[in-house]
Every structure is written in C-alpha cells, then in structure tokens.
Amino acid sequence: MSDTARTETKKRSAEAEVLAEFWHYFSENRGAVIGLFVFVALVLIAILAPIVAPHSPTQQYRDALLQPPVWADGGTATFLLGTDAVGRDILSRLIYGARFSLFIGVVVVTLSLTIGISLGLIAGYVGGWLDTLIMRVMDVILAFPSLLLALVLVAILGPGLMNAMIAIALILQPHFVRLTRAAVMSEKNRDYVTAARVAGAGPLRLMFKTILPNCMAPLIVQATLSFSNAILDAAALGFLGMGAQPPTPEWGTMLAESREFILRAPWVVTFPGLAILVTVLAINLMGDGLRDALDPKLKRS
Amino acid sequence: MLRFLLSRIGLLIPTFIGVSIVAFSFIRLLPGDPVLLMAGERGLSEERHAELLKQFGFDRPIWEQYWDYLLGIFQGDLGFSIVTKKPVIAEFFALFPATVELSLCAIVLAVLIGIPVGIIAAVKRGSFFDHTVMTTALVGYSMPIFWWGLLLIILFAGILQWTPVSGRISLIYFFPQVTGFMLIDSLLSGQAGAFRSAVSHLILPSIVLATIPLAVIARQTRSAMLEVLSEDYVRTARAKGLSPFRVISVHALRNAMIPVITTIGLQIGVLMAGAILTETIFSWPGIGKWMVESISRRDYPVVQGALLMVATIIMLVNLVVDMLYGLINPSIRYAR
Numbered sequence: 001m002s003d004t005a006r007t008e009t010k011k012r013s014a015e016a017e018v019l020a021e022f023w024h025y026f027s028e029n030r031g032a033v034i035g036l037f038v039f040v041a042l043v044l045i046a047i048l049a050p051i052v053a054p055h056s057p058t059q060q061y062r063d064a065l066l067q068p069p070v071w072a073d074g075g076t077a078t079f080l081l082g083t084d085a086v087g088r089d090i091l092s093r094l095i096y097g098a099r100f101s102l103f104i105g106v107v108v109v110t111l112s113l114t115i116g117i118s119l120g121l122i123a124g125y126v127g128g129w130l131d132t133l134i135m136r137v138m139d140v141i142l143a144f145p146s147l148l149l150a151l152v153l154v155a156i157l158g159p160g161l162m163n164a165m166i167a168i169a170l171i172l173q174p175h176f177v178r179l180t181r182a183a184v185m186s187e188k189n190r191d192y193v194t195a196a197r198v199a200g201a202g203p204l205r206l207m208f209k210t211i212l213p214n215c216m217a218p219l220i221v222q223a224t225l226s227f228s229n230a231i232l233d234a235a236a237l238g239f240l241g242m243g244a245q246p247p248t249p250e251w252g253t254m255l256a257e258s259r260e261f262i263l264r265a266p267w268v269v270t271f272p273g274l275a276i277l278v279t280v281l282a283i284n285l286m287g288d289g290l291r292d293a294l295d296p297k298l299k300r301s
Numbered sequence: 302m303l304r305f306l307l308s309r310i311g312l313l314i315p316t317f318i319g320v321s322i323v324a325f326s327f328i329r330l331l332p333g334d335p336v337l338l339m340a341g342e343r344g345l346s347e348e349r350h351a352e353l354l355k356q357f358g359f360d361r362p363i364w365e366q367y368w369d370y371l372l373g374i375f376q377g378d379l380g381f382s383i384v385t386k387k388p389v390i391a392e393f394f395a396l397f398p399a400t401v402e403l404s405l406c407a408i409v410l411a412v413l414i415g416i417p418v419g420i421i422a423a424v425k426r427g428s429f430f431d432h433t434v435m436t437t438a439l440v441g442y443s444m445p446i447f448w449w450g451l452l453l454i455i456l457f458a459g460i461l462q463w464t465p466v467s468g469r470i471s472l473i474y475f476f477p478q479v480t481g482f483m484l485i486d487s488l489l490s491g492q493a494g495a496f497r498s499a500v501s502h503l504i505l506p507s508i509v510l511a512t513i514p515l516a517v518i519a520r521q522t523r524s525a526m527l528e529v530l531s532e533d534y535v536r537t538a539r540a541k542g543l544s545p546f547r548v549i550s551v552h553a554l555r556n557a558m559i560p561v562i563t564t565i566g567l568q569i570g571v572l573m574a575g576a577i578l579t580e581t582i583f584s585w586p587g588i589g590k591w592m593v594e595s596i597s598r599r600d601y602p603v604v605q606g607a608l609l610m611v612a613t614i615i616m617l618v619n620l621v622v623d624m625l626y627g628l629i630n631p632s633i634r635y636a637r
Contacts, residue, residue, distance in 0.1 A: 031436075031439075136315045136316065136319060137319065139315070139316045139319065140316055140319030140320055140322075140323060142570075143316055143319070143320050143612045143615060143616055144320070144323075144570075144608070144611070144612050144615075145570045145571075145573035145574035145577070145611065145615065146570070146574055147574035147577055147578070148573065148574060148577060148592065148608065148611060151577070151592070151593070151596060152327060152596070152604060152608060155331070155596045155604065156327065156330050156331055156332075158332070228443065232443075232445055235445055235447075236445070236447060236578055239447045239578070240577075240578075240581065240593055241597065242596070252445075252447075255447065255448055255451070259451070262451055262454060262455055262459070263455065263459045266455045266459075269448070269451050269452070269455065270452070270455075272448070273445055273448025273449075273451070273452065274448075276445045276448065277440070277443060277444060277445060277448070280443040280444075280445070281439065281440060281443040284439060284442060284443050285439065288439070
C-alpha cells in the first residue's frame with residue numbers, strides 16, 4: 001500500500017469514527033430518532049408522490065364536494081381524508097404539498113446558509129468598517145418582526161412561492177451571519193490558523209477551508225431550526241394569501257382556501273395544519289438531537 | 302447606570318436610521334410609478350400626475366426626499382392613508398391599544414404558566430411531569446398558530462359555543478373608549494355584562510398568541526434552572542440545611558431568572574409577528590390586521606408608516622429590557 005493510500009484510509013476511518021460517535025449521542029435522544037424517521041418518511045412520500053397519491057392533486061370531482069373523511073358519516077374509501085370545496089382529494093393534495101414544504105425548506109436554508117456564512121466569514125475575518133457595516137445591516141433586519149418584513153418584501157416582489165422563499169431566506173440569514181462571525185472571531189487567532197497562514201494559505205483558503213469547518217456545529221443546529229421556521233413562515237405567508245397561489249397544493253394556501261368552511265367542514269382545515277405541525281415537529285426534534293450530539297459542553301463523557 | 306443607558310441608546314441610532322431607510326425605500330422599491338400606485342385603478346390625468354409627483358416631492362433628489370421624510374418623522378408626520386385619507390400616525394395610535402392589550406394578556410399568560418412549569422420540570426428532572434412538559438413545549442414551539450387558532454374556533458366557538466368567534470366585544474355594548482383598552486373601558490362603563498363580554502372575546506386570541514412564547518419561556522426556564530441547580534452555591538445552601546423550597550426560590554431562582562428575562566424581552570418581536578396572524582384570524586382590530594389589510598388594499602403609506610412604528614417600538618422595548626437586565630445583573634452594567 002502506498003503512503004497516500006494509507007493516509008487516505010486513515011482519514012476515512014477517522015471520519016467513520018466521528019460519524020459513529022455522532023450517531024451514538026444522537027440516538028440516545030429518543031425524540032430525535034423519531035423525528036428522523038418521520039422526516040425520512042416525509043421525504044420518501046414527497047419523492048414518490050405520483051405513485052403514492054390516490055388522485056391527482058388538482059382533479060376536481062364535481063359530484064363529491066366537501067365529502068367527509070372515510071371514518072365519518074358519509075365518507076367513502078375513495079377519498080380517505082375527504083374532499084375540499086371544489087371536490088379535490090385532500091389526501092392527494094397533502095401528499096403533493098409535502099413536496100412544496102420540503103422544497104421550500106431546502107431552498108430557503110441553502111440561500112440563507114450560503115449568504116449568511118459568506119457575510120459572517122467576511123465580517124469576522126476582515127473586520128473593520130466592513131464588519132460594522134454588515135452587522136448594522138443585520139441589526140436592521142432583525143429589528144423588524146420576521147413575518148412583517150417577509151410580508152412587506154413579498155408586497156414589493158409580488159406574491160408567489162419563489163418570492164416568498166427569497167423573502168424568508170433574507171429574514172433568516174442574519175442568524176447565520178451572527179453565528180459565523182462569532183465563531184470566526186474566536187477561531188481566527190488560534191495557533192492552527194496562524195500555522196496555516198505562515199504556511200502560505202491565502203485569505204479565501206483560510207476562511208473556507210481552515211476556519212469554517214471548525215465553526216460548523218452551531219451552524220448545523222441553526223440550519224435545522226431555519227428549515228422548520230422556513231416551512232412555518234412560508235405556510236403563514238400562504239395563509240395570508242401572499243405565498244404560493246391557488247391551486248398550488250401548498251399546506252398554508254390550502255388552509256387559506258378552506259377558512260370559510262371551518263364550521264361546516266372541519267376536516268378541510270384540520271389535515272393541512274396537522275401536516276405542517278408534524279413536519280415542523282419532526283424537524284425540531286431532530287434539531288434538539290443534533291444540538292445534544294454536536295454541543296461538546298453538554299456531552300457526558 | 303447613566304453611561305450604560307447612553308451607550309445603549311448610541312447603539313440604537315444606526316439601527317433606527319437603517320429602519321427609517323427601509324421604510325423610506327419601501328414605496329420607492331415597489332414596481333411602477335409611486336403616484337400611479339397611490340391613485341389606484343381610477344387613473345390620473347397628465348397634469349394631475351405631474352402635480353402629485355411634485356407635491357410628494359418624487360421629482361427631487363433621493364437624499365433630499367429622505368431628509369424630508371426623516372424631518373417628517375420627528376414631527377410625527379407619517380403621511381396619509383390612501384383609503385381613509387386620515388393621518389397614518391392617528392390611525393396607528395387608534396389601533397395600537399388593541400394590539401397592546403392582546404399582547405400583554407398573551408405575555409402575562411405565557412409568563413404565569415411558563416416560569417412555574419419550567420421550574421417544576423427542572424426540579425423534578427426526568428420525571429413524568431418533566432417529559433410531558435418538554436414534549437408539550439416542543440409541540441407548542443412547532444405550532445402553526447394560524448391553524449391552532451382555527452382549531453380553537455372550531456372547538457370552543459363552534460362545537461361548545463363557549464366563546465365568540467371574533468371581535469373585541471359584543472356589538473350590543475356601546476360605551477366611550479376612554480383608554481382604548483377594552484377590559485378597562487368596559488369596567489368603567491359600568492354596563493352589566495360588558496366586562497364579561499370583553500374577557501370572553503380575549504380568551505382565545507390570547508391563548509393562540511401566547512402559545513409560542515409560553516413554549517419558549519418554559520424551555521428556557523427549565524434549562525436555566527438546571528444550570529443553576531448544579532452550581533456550588535446551591536449545593537452549599539443545601540448543605541447548610543436550608544429547606545428545599547428556600548434553596549430553589551431564593552438561591553437558585555434569582556440567578557436563573559436572568560436569561561429568562563432576556564428571553565421574555567426577545568418575545569416582543571415574536572408577539573408582533575404572531576399578532577399579524579392572530580388578529581387576522583380573530584378579526585381583532587389591531588395593528589397586525591390593519592397591516593395585512595393595508596398590504597392587500599395597496600394602501601402603501603400605511604404599510605410604510607406602520608413598518609417604521611412597529612420596528613421603533615420593538616427597539617424601545619428591547620432598550621427597556623436591556624435596562625432591566627442591567628439593574629438585575631450589575632456585572633453587565635460595569636462590563637465596559
């Protein structure tokens with residue numbers, strides 16, 4: 001075995017060890033494991049939506065308007081969770097809705113994470129007036145109630161799912177900036193960074209390859225929290241008519257469409273909200289587990 | 302203390318300028334001509350259009366416009382609503398008490414339940430009570446409150462018919478709005494049943510708005526208590542033979558409350574965001590509902606004014622919380 005191959009194996013086994021240790025702490029938290037299972041199930045449902053869903057999410061069955069779920073009086077097995085006011089199958093709409101919610105979460109977290117980390121690295125590493133400017137702008141964003149700022153941004157950009165995601169990403173990224181900056185400030189004068197600098201590493205390499213990997217733990221936890229916040233905020237915008245537009249089967253939009261039927265047909269309101277709650281809860285449970293597993297202060301070794 | 306106060310106010314100035322720039326830019330960032338936007342669908346003649354552009358100062362350099370806007374703010378001029386033609390600031394203060402009343406009830410509810418429950422959960426760590434509280438808190442924290450409000454309406458206003466569906470008070474009562482707070486005004490009116498009606502209208506919205514702060518406060522109290530309970534001075538107090546109640550309520554609680562107070566202060570923003578949804582669901586005539594309606598009515602001067610007012614009020618509340626924090630914890634006051 002050549003030298004490079006040997007170090008490669010050694011590196012890989014070290015990585016496996018870290019993963020094993022992580023899983024050990026993560027799996028100690030029963031809630032986190034349950035959350036992970038629910039989340040994986042949701043991802044599978046979202047991917048397999050065309051196969052799992054019994055009906056098309058937009059097909060209107062005109063002879064089955066506001067049909068109650070199968071277990072209630074007048075419900076049929078054709079529509080397991082009943083139908084909405086224009087005769088669409090609620091279960092199928094919920095299944096397709098999972099796609100939107102997870103998509104929203106992924107896009108928003110990716111956007112706010114990349115922008116937030118970059119700004120945070122620059123603020124923390126470069127410092128000076130650039131740091132002051134970035135952090136004051138973040139203070140201003142945080143001075144507004146998040147949902148209010150998102151609403152106003154959507155009013156500027158125009159209602160719609162894409163614009164809602166951009167608005168939510170913007171209001172969530174200050175948290176990433178602050179976390180990254182704080183972590184960078186505490187790391188940048190450590191010996192290993194100085195060593196890398198003396199060895200000739202450029203500022204970009206120092207920022208992204210040397211310092212950033214050592215700041216990841218709080219960022220991962222924050223990313224999970226932001227994922228669930230993004231889903232909640234997007235649903236709230238949809239509920240206020242400023243997010244995804246009908247007939248998109250987005251959960252918040254479904255709730256908005258069904259508001260006038262709450263007393264006549266409670267099921268059209270109950271299930272979309274339940275779907276939001278279960279998804280957000282599963283992600284938050286995972287977040288708690290991640291925090292316990294990644295936070296060295298809480299590790300009981 | 303004065304120096305601490307001044308340094309905190311100094312920190313607020315750049316944020317306030319930023320907030321005013323955001324509010325100022327809002328109307329100018331909207332796609333299309335601001336005057337045409339305000340005119341709405343009725344349309345305008347050419348001359349009237351030019352006249353209005355001049356009147357609003359849109360033809361002048363941008364920094365001059367901003368300076369005028371800033372001067373206006375300090376004279377209490379936030380422009381006029383397009384729909385009602387009334388000054389935005391007057392409308393804001395007419396609706397503000399309703400939001401304050403709801404938010405106060407919600408935060409009081411959250412504190413009165415959240416802190417004791419968090420303390421008990423920490424003291425009885427690992428017990429059935431602890432697990433139940435923490436699970437419930439996580440569910441509350443994950444709750445889409447607009448849906449939660451609808452569920453409560455279905456159950457308590459629809460099926461059980463215990464509470465009204467929406468509004469602040471039953472329409473059969475009519476009395477002068479002395480303070481703007483329905484609970485106080487209905488008491489002052491002396492009308493039989495008015496106070497009860499006001500209370501019953503407040504219950505569901507308060508519960509909905511309190512849900513997330515309650516969950517956050519309970520979790521924060523528990524973890525702050527757990528941290529403090531493992532400190533040496535708590536062990537010393539126990540070893541001295543003090544009663545468990547005294548150790549918890551005097552020695553541990555005081556120090557555990559410091560992070561909890563910060564958390565409560567941070568909930569102001571959460572409450573305002575929550576008020577947007579809660580007020581919309583319960584037709585509560587406050588700032589949140591007003592803003593949502595103004596956005597959909599394209600009443601942009603209202604949105605602009607309210608944006609500035611809400612952010613400024615949150616900043617001021619946070620300043621007060623910072624001051625309280627400095628009072629409780631001297632090490633912060635003398636830190637710099």
